[in-house]
Amino acid sequence: MTRTQSAPRSAAAVAHLRPRFHVRLPRGFINDPNGPIESGSDVHLYFQSRPTLDLDVPVEWGHATSSDYVRWALHRPAIAPLPDGPDRDGCWSGNTVRDGDRIRAFYSGRVEGLPYQSVLTAVSDDGGNTFGRPHQAIPDPLPSEQAIMFRDPFVWHEDNAWWMAVGVGYAGRGAGIALYRSTDLQDWTAEGAFAELPRSQAAGEDTGAAWECPQVLTIDGRRMAVVSSWSPEGGPGQVLSFDVSAPANPHRVDHGTNFYAASALRDSRFGPLLFGWLTEGRDRPGWTDGWAGAISLPRVVWVGADSSLRSAPVPTIQTLRTGAASPADGASTSPQCEIEIPGGSGRVVVQFGDQERLEIELDAATNTLTVDRSSASLAPHAHQGRMQVTDAFDPTSDRPAARIFLDGSVVEVFTSSGRVLSTRVYPTTPPPWRIEAPSTARHWSLAP
Template identity: 30%
Template sequence: MVILVYNEIVQPTEYDLLDLADARRRAALERVHNDHDYPVWHIAAPVGRLNDPNGLVYWHGRYHVFYQWGPYVPEAKAVYWGHAVSADLIHWQHVEPAIAPERWYDKDGCYSGSAVAFGDHVTCLYTGNVKDPSGARHAYQCAFDMTEGGGAKNGVAVRGEAGRSLSAQKADDALPIWRCEKWPDNPVIPVIPGGYTAHFRDPMVFGRPGDSFSASPDAAYRMCLGAQRANESGAIALFSSPNLRDWRFDGELQFAGPDAEELADFGFMWECPNIFTLKDEVSGRERTVALWCPQGLRRDGERFQNTFQCGYVIGDLDGNVLRNCTRFRELDGGTEFYAPQCFAGPDGSMLLIGWAGNAGEDGLPSLTSAGWLHSLTLPRKLTLHGKVVRQNPAPTPECFGAQFEISADGLPKDGELLPLGGQRAWRLQFITQYDEQAMIRIEAGRCSLDMHFEGGTITLDRSQTLYQGAGEQTSAIRIATFAPDWRSGDAVVVDCIFDHSVLEIYLNGGEVALTSRVFLGEDALKVFCTADGHPMPNDMTCTLPR
């Protein structure tokens, strides 16, 4: 890559690339903050394309979220790591990007990876993507360290105008400067083991010294990667290391149990694996959860309706074998959800953030209208209840904003929620009944979105919105059964979060979660909530951002 600086063609350093990308980010801030589709509670890049969350970590009192970022999309596809920070998981501030694709081992993209926090630094592992002149792909597993403070940024001292710096962190940002520096001896895994294609990526460190996954001092750290075998089937590769630098290939994650047969032929590639433990709230036992994204599954009724899928199995990890594993269960029933990553919060709880998008879905209206694509989900807290991983919004209720009650007695006949009129971000919580025909409707001029809850099924109808999905397995109307075992008279607890163009629905304490992108245009919004064609008979709790 070359750039033009003061009419001179120069070979840029990584600092130049990061600074140019950051200048592009800053230039877009005013535009997106006035954009009717740009979210206030969800992470979305101000410009270009965002996809997988990476390197999620809580460190020195802040949550750090890195993410795949293409700052020049649609003109160019160079993949950087963007960087956002928060103290409360709801108010995010974008800072300078962390790394750029400029070394021989990552020149065609800095792909997904994970983070390990230490006292004075954070080590992140990622996949460097390279394509040779013939177009053949090569994958290298690489690392960089993030440190805090000092007078340097991204491995190079901050330069003033005389040094042709295009941007620097503003003094009023009230944030430290984080320095990210790639390891000089990269890549840490330069060779793919035999039997696999170059689709070998997304390193996730899941075992650390002293925890239940750490096998020995020589295998103090354990790591899983998404892989494609030479026969074009998917797998999870396992590695171990005493120090994060010297890695040994330990084979594949294997599955054992009556429900494991389905996984023997389960797509052509497995991406973004996570392995972690949760305490089963039913039995009190510690169980292992393996979560990943299989590609190439065909739709099976209400299963596997998206372009690519994401789900998990639960079992008991014994070396490389996950014993007593359950059937693969999709994590999110919505139309846009992929590539989640899990990490530990400061209290030890397991948190998750996903990408509110999917492959082949770059035709969103926001790219044309405001130059940005995609968002992440809200951070979710995970708990285990038998065979189900429950998900609920991780930010505390007060972080969302001002909470108030909407009385059912005061609703107009059409069920319009007048306090939500014109509001582009809100959270609505209420209880309906299994056998009621409950509906939430959002209108904006000629556009509308309908959410129907009835008989243990949710129907999401985007047919009257400006974006109705993409891909042969995705349709404008999504039907998902969330309660096949419930009976008439059972309560359904609904937690619906709408944030400009991002919709998240959580049912019955997080038993089911659905994420979708919803574009309704610029007209003022109206929100209606009814049951059996009449105003919702129960009081509702509403939250608006401050």
């Protein structure tokens, strides 16, 4: 496929690339999801956002709510930098917990020129819509600790105490999670390292010089840490998980190309959930529609036999289906659809145009699933490449071999063993598009 240089296209020409059932801004930039929390019949989701694509603008906490985890309403930002406050250059990542009748946020406040983002806390007295003035919750690291990074608090309640995990990296020591304990969410005591790992390779992945966005889930009595690997020279790496009670043996949480900064909801109506930031998968000159970034589908998670974290889409995603299932092979589709392959081997192709297509290969013999976007776009700034996951299928489960969700430029593929691959595609050809698939595959249009 030949990729040609072209002038930026109008917003109307790329409207088919806009996700419609994934959380995104109509204008501006989204990155890390933060602090999902259930309050009554609604779930509140916060996220890093800027009203423009100028990344020098200080980040704030955007806000969305949903009653079903798949239909979202956007609101005004819930936390914005105070001009004279400890977050004046940005309200960075963290989480929320219930503090009696209030919702309390913990997050990192950025002040230009300081070596660390201080851990801040602020309270909402209106159900999570707005938060008051923040104050610092714990001290910054001392110079003697040689921390190269310290940020992104995650607070939870367990064993009659409150716990706080903070992502950290140490010069010459590698990545870690610092642990703190409190009885009242006000006074915190340092408890040492919750986990540490010298920088290394785990299953071919760089474990990072530091860990961003640490999350802690308790599943079947096991404390599972979810971290985002980071390094000064390379920036964001991969989202990794491991059992805290065992020697750290990280596994990838998502095997695609565009998932980072996972955020956990420990207890939901569906059990433990993860959200993630779906990164762009295109170079900055290709951001021509005034928006960038999206939040993944909420994922129900569990621990696999190999101690890796497995995922399935939140069950209510099925309520977006319009009408009965139709055969996928030969179907014409809009940019919002679901394709399901019950089992076996086969190849799914979403044919965008004569020269643009997305290919997904299921191979039961090798137990692999491959997503290939090498020919998905003629746009010069769109990323290409091929991704593959092993141990992809579990014929004993009641889940289909693969569920493929397409939402504009977003692609999320879930397998029967709980593997997931997230990526982004940017076809220049507008819909309708055509599907080639095994005869048993089914197709639904999805309407947010």
